[in-house]
Amino acid sequence: MTDWQERYATATRDVYRATLLDIAKSDTRVFCVDTDMGGLEDGFEAELPDQYVNVGIAEANLMGVSAGLAAEGLLPFANTIASFAATRACEQVKVDIAGNALPVRIVGTHGGFSAGHYGPTHHAVEDVAIMRSLPNLTVLVPADAAETEYAVRALADTEQLPGPVYLRLGRKATPLVHRGPYTFRIGQADLLRPGRDVTLVASGPVPVAESVAAAELLAGRGIAARVLNLHTVKPLDAEAVLSAARETAGLVTVEDHLVTGGLGGAVAELTAAHHPCRVHRIGVPDGFHDQVGTETELLARAGVTAPAIAGAAEEVMRERN
Amino acid sequence: MSTPTTTTATDHAAMEHATTEHAATERASSDSATAERTTAEQAQLMREQILQMGTGPDGTHVGGSLSSADLLTVLYQEVLRLRPEEPDWPDRDRFILSKGHASAALYAALSARGFLPAEELAEYGTSGSRLAGHPLRRLPGVEFPTGSLGHGLSLGVGTALALRRTGRSGRAYVLMGDGELQEGSVWEAAMSAAHLRLGGLTAIVDRNRLQITGDTEERMGLEPLAGKWRSFGWQVLTVDGHDLDALRAAFAALPGPTGQPVVIIADTVKGKGVPLFENKKKSHSVKLSPNLHRRALAGLRARSRRQS
Numbered sequence: 001m002t003d004w005q006e007r008y009a010t011a012t013r014d015v016y017r018a019t020l021l022d023i024a025k026s027d028t029r030v031f032c033v034d035t036d037m038g039g040l041e042d043g044f045e046a047e048l049p050d051q052y053v054n055v056g057i058a059e060a061n062l063m064g065v066s067a068g069l070a071a072e073g074l075l076p077f078a079n080t081i082a083s084f085a086a087t088r089a090c091e092q093v094k095v096d097i098a099g100n101a102l103p104v105r106i107v108g109t110h111g112g113f114s115a116g117h118y119g120p121t122h123h124a125v126e127d128v129a130i131m132r133s134l135p136n137l138t139v140l141v142p143a144d145a146a147e148t149e150y151a152v153r154a155l156a157d158t159e160q161l162p163g164p165v166y167l168r169l170g171r172k173a174t175p176l177v178h179r180g181p182y183t184f185r186i187g188q189a190d191l192l193r194p195g196r197d198v199t200l201v202a203s204g205p206v207p208v209a210e211s212v213a214a215a216e217l218l219a220g221r222g223i224a225a226r227v228l229n230l231h232t233v234k235p236l237d238a239e240a241v242l243s244a245a246r247e248t249a250g251l252v253t254v255e256d257h258l259v260t261g262g263l264g265g266a267v268a269e270l271t272a273a274h275h276p277c278r279v280h281r282i283g284v285p286d287g288f289h290d291q292v293g294t295e296t297e298l299l300a301r302a303g304v305t306a307p308a309i310a311g312a313a314e315e316v317m318r319e320r321n
Numbered sequence: 322m323s324t325p326t327t328t329t330a331t332d333h334a335a336m337e338h339a340t341t342e343h344a345a346t347e348r349a350s351s352d353s354a355t356a357e358r359t360t361a362e363q364a365q366l367m368r369e370q371i372l373q374m375g376t377g378p379d380g381t382h383v384g385g386s387l388s389s390a391d392l393l394t395v396l397y398q399e400v401l402r403l404r405p406e407e408p409d410w411p412d413r414d415r416f417i418l419s420k421g422h423a424s425a426a427l428y429a430a431l432s433a434r435g436f437l438p439a440e441e442l443a444e445y446g447t448s449g450s451r452l453a454g455h456p457l458r459r460l461p462g463v464e465f466p467t468g469s470l471g472h473g474l475s476l477g478v479g480t481a482l483a484l485r486r487t488g489r490s491g492r493a494y495v496l497m498g499d500g501e502l503q504e505g506s507v508w509e510a511a512m513s514a515a516h517l518r519l520g521g522l523t524a525i526v527d528r529n530r531l532q533i534t535g536d537t538e539e540r541m542g543l544e545p546l547a548g549k550w551r552s553f554g555w556q557v558l559t560v561d562g563h564d565l566d567a568l569r570a571a572f573a574a575l576p577g578p579t580g581q582p583v584v585i586i587a588d589t590v591k592g593k594g595v596p597l598f599e600n601k602k603k604s605h606s607v608k609l610s611p612n613l614h615r616r617a618l619a620g621l622r623a624r625s626r627r628q629s
């Protein structure tokens with residue numbers, strides 16, 4: 001195991017906490033706003049009590065307080081669960097944060113089905129659709145712990161990112177996508193694998209990992225699948241997506257989110273306007289998913305597996321021929 | 322959420338209310354010379370301007386603007402430290418109109434303080450104007466756009482916390498409607514402000530006792546209101562919201578940045594100063610026809626003459 005693999009063999013939220021503390025030590029604008037999440041008090045509050053506040057289990061308050069802090073020149077990281085950020089506190093995000101284009105970093109853990117057996121109150125499969133629809137918001141979905149560190153460090157740059165950001169994280173350790181350092185740029189798709197036959201466009205830890213595995217399966221069948229990690233869902237890297245639409249048979253989008261409104265929706269909107277092509281969307285179907293299971297089990301039921309992705313890619317190619 | 326409804330007020334019987342206001346003059350609303358006016362005269366001018374904005378294309382929230390007029394005038398004329406020529410002055414006081422539907426009163430206050438030309442008030446609600454039915458963020462002097470009820474106090478908590486953290490001298494003031502207190506988010510913010518001892522944050526409640534469908538106590542009772550705030554850890558000052566001296570005294574008694582936050586419960590009259598509208602739930606949102614405006618203005622001026 002390389003140092004890289006050892007360092008990032010952890011959950012996105014764990015590396016987030018460590019990175020946040022690290023940047024806050026040198027950037028006194030950073031302000032950690034907690035809603036009693038558990039885990040921020042031991043590290044962050046213990047070391048930097050003057051840059052920490054717990055506003056209680058009160059997500060509407062979280063967003064309003066964070067907007068107030070940001071308006072005064074601080075750089076608040078608003079911490080809650082993805083579902084609560086996007087649905088419970090949606091209006092405060094829309095009006096107070098997004099509407100004012102304030103540099104609040106909204107950090108939602110338990111993205112997608114990563115809350116597992118906690119059930120649908122704690123799942124967030126509509127958050128990307130909601131956040132993507134709000135003005136001025138950048139929407140980031142890191143694919144693994146290493147990418148999370150890149151993203152969190154990028155969030156401290158208020159010249160590059162003067163507006164609000166939604167950072168969607170998971171809960172448990174997920175596979176590493178990269179084996180070592182790479183170039184991470186917000187708004188720029190990460191080309192994980194070249195290919196000219198078909199393109200897999202993925203966001204989120206499990207979807208990206210399963211897409212990479214699907215490309216391996218397809219390679220064994222003589223199909224060269226391009227794999228794009230869209231860690232930035234908004235603004236979408238239009239050039240990377242449209243190039244894939246032009247250069248390959250079609251697109252398969254893969255996400256741990258509803259098939260409407262999220263990555264698949266964004267890709268379908270873009271291609272419909274600029275280069276109509278076959279877009280097969282894999283993700284969570286419409287419904288209230290009140291079934292018990294682990295993250296990977298729940299996603300497997302939704303069809304987010306390497307074999308299903310490979311099958312969809314082959315179907316896209318057959319339809320093209 | 323706010324669900325304003327617009328009704329055209331019909332003739333209501335005038336109601337007499339004794340107040341401690343001083344005499345008001347009958348200056349034209351467009352007169353922007355403010356230096357020689359007393360605070361009471363400014364409040365009277367604000368009321369005339371509110372009525373004028375009510376003649377705009379879709380009317381305005383007349384009742385709740387008139388009930389806030391005296392406390393907003395005291396705030397903007399005597400309390401808030403602001404620099405109209407430098408709206409983002411770091412040490413300014415921050416005022417947040419959480420009851421954003423009283424925007425007409427706010428615009429009049431900003432105009433009196435020199436943030437807006439008085440002539441611009443005539444553009445209220447017209448296409449392309451900066452003066453919306455709820456304040457927009459582009460307007461100088463507006464800290465946050467508001468209108469959806471229950472947002473302002475959390476914004477004030479964040480603002481006061483940041484002011485304390487950065488060591489700036491400004492205070493944060495948040496004006497809420499009494500019906501607004503039915504929003505649960507208000508109490509999230511109230512709890513946190515007291516817990517964090519944000520003495521630099523002052524809440525003001527315009528207690529006019531009427532919401533769109535009627536008396537607050539019949540629709541969704543708020544009493545015991547002072548007791549609610551006290552139990553949430555606030556110091557409560559209950560004042561006559563139309564008594565300028567009482568308001569002055571309340572604003573003079575505020576704590577430092579780590580003190581117990583104060584809420585000023587201002588007992589007010591919805592539609593205050595205009596007999597047609599006083600204590601009328603239908604005054605909530607009114608489009609004033611020329612005829613209605615003429616009668617409303619005459620009532621307002623007659624009232625002020627009697628008190629002079």
